[in-house]
Amino acid sequence: MSETENLTVPTYYSAIDWNSIEDSIDKYTWEKLTSQFWLDTRVPVSNDLDDWRKLPQLERDTFAKAFAGLTLLDTLQSVDGAEVLKHDARTPQEIACFNNIQFMESVHAKSYSTIFSTLNTKKEIEELFNWVDTNVYMQTKAEIINKIYESGTALQKKVASVFLETCLFYSGFYTPLLYLGNNKMINSAEIIKLIIRDESVHGTYIGYKFQLGFNELSEDEQSEFRDWMYELLYKLYENEENYSHLLYDKVGWTDEVLTFLRYNANKALMNLGQDPLFPDTAADVNPVVMNGISTSSSNHDFFSQVGNSYLLGEVEAMSDEDYDI
Secondary structure, rough: OOOHHHHHOOOOOOOOOOOOOOOOOHHOOOOOOOOOOOOOOHHHHHHHHHHHHHHHHHHHHHHHHHHHHHHHHHHHHHHHHHHHOOOOOHHHHHHHHHHHHHHHHHHHHHHHHHHHHOOOOOHHHHHHHHHHHHOOOHHHHHHHHHHHHOOOOHHHHHHHHHHHHHOHHHHHHHHHHHHHHOOOHHHHHHHHHHHHHHHHHHHHHHHHHHHHHHHHOOOOHHHHHHHOOOOHHHHHHHHHHHHHHHHHHHOOOOHHHHHHHHHHHHHHHOOOOOOOOOOOHHOOOOHHHHHHHHOOOOOOOOOOOOOOOOOOOOOOOOOOOHHOO
């Protein structure tokens, strides 16, 4: 061996070693995320055209605007949300998981365009994107979350992400799930179920990482942070109430949407290891919507292979033992 082959220098950039795992949840989450890989082009959305043509115009308008709102939120997550979380990662494997999450958020955002291009005219699509890009409640929601991404602490960013993915998305998810529960628009709703399956992993994983940092705070710091967290949720929920009234009052679904939203707000808090805020439970949610979520679900726990399991108890705060490999 020559002398040059023995030369060493201080490490400038470290290789990621998946055989040396500091946090086993990173490896388990990576395996879960990759096992769930999907693309919108594999779902035959065109099979929904017959159902679409039979829907009243008001319901078609509501359906399309709900999906436009979801497009904005997933765009925010794919461009900024997952990106900023990588900057505060504890392990290199965590960064890899967020790379996967960021890519799938882009898949989610694109999948709505696949639905639009199948169901809507070019003019309608342009009007939808103009509507969501200028809607006061959608823009308020995006601004609140993104300002935290831009200037919040590591823990605040994780809270914003979990609130967005585990709570705020669901005012938009309600519509396709309602139709699915009534055996309509099945393929469009299947895309939503695939997205929900992804978001369930994202919310639980990010919530777990949040809890690691939160548990390192003193009791006083935890109390102060908890006040901030609940104040943020109140602020987001108030805006979401206004958005839901705008979107759903004409079709008469607003009260049921808000119940669904509050139930998912509790799920978000439990992902973060916090107590639920609202009295709403799964029993209060429209059973047709819950049936839509559970249809064809093949899993019974968070880390099962490819299912869509959703119920509150299955995504509540977890300990290391719950992730036992």
